[in-house]
Amino acid sequence: MNDVKEEKDYFWFYIAGLVIAVVVTLAMVKTSEHGKYVTAANAIAEDSANSAYKHAP
Numbered sequence: 001m002n003d004v005k006e007e008k009d010y011f012w013f014y015i016a017g018l019v020i021a022v023v024v025t026l027a028m029v030k031t032s033e034h035g036k037y038v039t040a041a042n043a044i045a046e047d048s049a050n051s052a053y054k055h056a057p
Helices: 011-046
Strands: none
């Protein structure tokens, strides 16, 4: 009577979960950083001479 049960290997499920967690974290950081520059973009749109990227004439 051989009652040896083989356990499933969840390695790829762990890797997929880790990849999904990293992607979600990066997306959350990217969207939170976007609001930081709205005021600067509005100021530059209002007066283009207000840009840090001024070009010499």
